[in-house]
Amino acid sequence: MRSRLGILALMAGLGAAGHALAAATVATPLPPAADIAEARAIFKALVETNTTHAHGSTAAAELIRARLLAAGFAPGDVQLLAPADKPTKGNLIVRYRGKGKLKPILFMGHLDVVEALPQDWSVDPFKLTEKDGFYYGRGTIDMKDGDAAMTDALIRLKRQGYAPERDIIVMFTADEEAGGDANGPAWLLKTHRDLIEAETAYNFDGGGGATKDGQRLFYEVGTSEKVYLTFTLETTGPGGHGSLPGKDNPIYEMANGLQRLEAYRFPVMTSATTRASFKAFAGLQPGPDSADMLAVSGPTPDLAAADRLSAKAYDNAQLRTTCVATLISGGHAENALPQRARLTVQCRMLPGDTAENVKATLVRVLADPKISVTEDTLPIISPESPPTPEVMGRIGAVVHAMWPGVAIVPTMATGFSDDRQTRNAGIPSYDVGGMWSEVGENRAHGRDERVAIAAFDESVEYAWRLMKALGSGK
Numbered sequence: 001m002r003s004r005l006g007i008l009a010l011m012a013g014l015g016a017a018g019h020a021l022a023a024a025t026v027a028t029p030l031p032p033a034a035d036i037a038e039a040r041a042i043f044k045a046l047v048e049t050n051t052t053h054a055h056g057s058t059a060a061a062e063l064i065r066a067r068l069l070a071a072g073f074a075p076g077d078v079q080l081l082a083p084a085d086k087p088t089k090g091n092l093i094v095r096y097r098g099k100g101k102l103k104p105i106l107f108m109g110h111l112d113v114v115e116a117l118p119q120d121w122s123v124d125p126f127k128l129t130e131k132d133g134f135y136y137g138r139g140t141i142d143m144k145d146g147d148a149a150m151t152d153a154l155i156r157l158k159r160q161g162y163a164p165e166r167d168i169i170v171m172f173t174a175d176e177e178a179g180g181d182a183n184g185p186a187w188l189l190k191t192h193r194d195l196i197e198a199e200t201a202y203n204f205d206g207g208g209g210a211t212k213d214g215q216r217l218f219y220e221v222g223t224s225e226k227v228y229l230t231f232t233l234e235t236t237g238p239g240g241h242g243s244l245p246g247k248d249n250p251i252y253e254m255a256n257g258l259q260r261l262e263a264y265r266f267p268v269m270t271s272a273t274t275r276a277s278f279k280a281f282a283g284l285q286p287g288p289d290s291a292d293m294l295a296v297s298g299p300t301p302d303l304a305a306a307d308r309l310s311a312k313a314y315d316n317a318q319l320r321t322t323c324v325a326t327l328i329s330g331g332h333a334e335n336a337l338p339q340r341a342r343l344t345v346q347c348r349m350l351p352g353d354t355a356e357n358v359k360a361t362l363v364r365v366l367a368d369p370k371i372s373v374t375e376d377t378l379p380i381i382s383p384e385s386p387p388t389p390e391v392m393g394r395i396g397a398v399v400h401a402m403w404p405g406v407a408i409v410p411t412m413a414t415g416f417s418d419d420r421q422t423r424n425a426g427i428p429s430y431d432v433g434g435m436w437s438e439v440g441e442n443r444a445h446g447r448d449e450r451v452a453i454a455a456f457d458e459s460v461e462y463a464w465r466l467m468k469a470l471g472s473g474k
Contacts, residue, residue: 028402031461035156039460042067043148044128046111047137056088057111057174057184060144064092064151064172071155081192082174082182089174089182093195096154098164102473106169106198106427108418109146109205110176110184113139114445122448134450141451142444146204146433147172149456149463156464157471164471171196176205176418185421193425200391201422202470204463206413206431209406212439216406218284219399221392222431224273224384224412226317226348227420229355230376231362233257239332239339250341250370251330257366258325258343264365266320268306269350270296271384273412274318280409289315317414321358323347344376348414351384382420384412385428395432398466402458434462 030036042064049060061080068078077097082090092111098104116125116138123129125138139145150170157168173184188196206222235250235257270278275297282293289312295305296319309315316322323345330341347358355375362373385391387410396408419429436455443449 028458029461030457031152031156031464035152035460035464036457038155039148039152040456042151043135043140043144043456046144046147047128047135047139048126050126051112051139052115053112053175053177054115056086056090057172058082058088058090060111060147061090061092061172061174064147067151068094068154071158073154073158079195081188081195083187086182089184091174091184091188092172093188093192094154094170094172095195096157096164096168096170096471098166098168098471100166102166103199104167104169104197105470106171106196106201106422107150107467108171108173108185108201108203108422109143109150110173110418111144111147112175112177113142113144114177116449120447125449130453133454134452135456136448136450138449140449141435141437141442142449143205143433145435145451145456145459146463149434149460150204150467152460153464153467157468162468162471164468165473166199166471168467168471169196169198173418183418183421185418189421189425198427201419201427201429202432202466203417203419203422203429204431204433205417206419206433208431208433209403209436210439211436214438216403216436217439218280218407218409219403220409220411220431221387221395222413222419223387223410224271224351225382225416225419226321226350226412226414227379227382227416228377229347229349229358229379231323231345231347231359232374232376233343233345233362233366233371234340234374235368235371236340237338240337242333242335242337245337249338251338253368253370254328254330254341254343257368257371260365260367261323261325261345261362264361265310265316266322266353266361268296268301268303268319269321269352270301270319271351271412272386273384273410275299275301276387276410277318277412280407284407284409314414317348318412321347321349321353323358323362349379351382351412355379380420380424382416382423385419385423385430391428391430394470395430395466398462398469401465402462432466434459434466 051057051060065078077095079093123136129136175183209219210217235253237248237250278293279297282290292305292309295302327344331338422429
């Protein structure tokens, strides 16, 4: 899942001034009772189908396929596909036929979930439990809620006889979470691209709204993301007896290089997304940082303002590529001089930066030819999907029809999701989840994952409205 923890943490400090800017609370449109019941039934069945990495996603894909066939979809428009050597890693491709006047659009969501240990939970993680106004269970917020909402939207459109201007494609995919050896979008783009070729992709695994004390603060549209790349740093020495230390000690050499790396900050880089985001948050979060946020939201960011904002981890991550030491090992015996020191550095790279530049920067900053720098992973480039007025307007019209007056903010995720696959393939991709989360309330991947029942019902209505509106081309 693409984490929204940074944004929620950023908004956690909203005071009275911030509340004054929150959208007024109004009654939110809800689906008909029959659709609420159907969506909840689908949701329950999905949560109670174990789709952790070891079990795979095929059973969940089959479950959705059966629902859609029963709703009248032609078998050829509901295709279940999996790699021949990984039959449990099933992906479901649904095509809702339109008039063909416009290029298709693609909606996407993953079916897999992270592991959950029953002994760590207060409820059974693989049973949907209703308690205190919430649904509990693994995947309730990441992201079987979105899968259920999209499934119900397809069924509802079919029942209504809706005829969109273009085909609407929905893919429910495998292996977004831990493992990734059979990532659905990557495999489909490589082997069945014709089935998911689209003008634009809309991902329900990301985006969504933030509330504080029940008041709606803003709706986030994810338009950009960082990608990761990992390096191994290594230095070696002759070793020897621990009673005869000399100057050639790989651990000390690595430690000295690490001090230089810790002190270094990559140059400030902004994009259309981060400039718009800082400008929006300057108004949503009035306070001592507002002027600095405005100062970095222009075409040429004020570097002094950026330096002050960088004292906060989230703002720093929005302003630059980051690299951090995550694993270290060295030596082979307590009474011997070390012959080797090894370090793992993970970098999160801004759109527009390059792996070549990041590696060259590490070599330069470490400033020690004895420390080798090896790239362990090749980044999957994820170019920004520009938050153009046209795109933001289309999404915003649906959001405001549901939640009038709420601020709409384009954002860059410091984590990543399957957008990196579609963006890398040249399909602009936007995060448009329909779920609202309370600031500080994000249990995705954690103990007692849950979603508010009222928020789930609203997301079902939102998914239907968004799919219908974007399918119309208006």
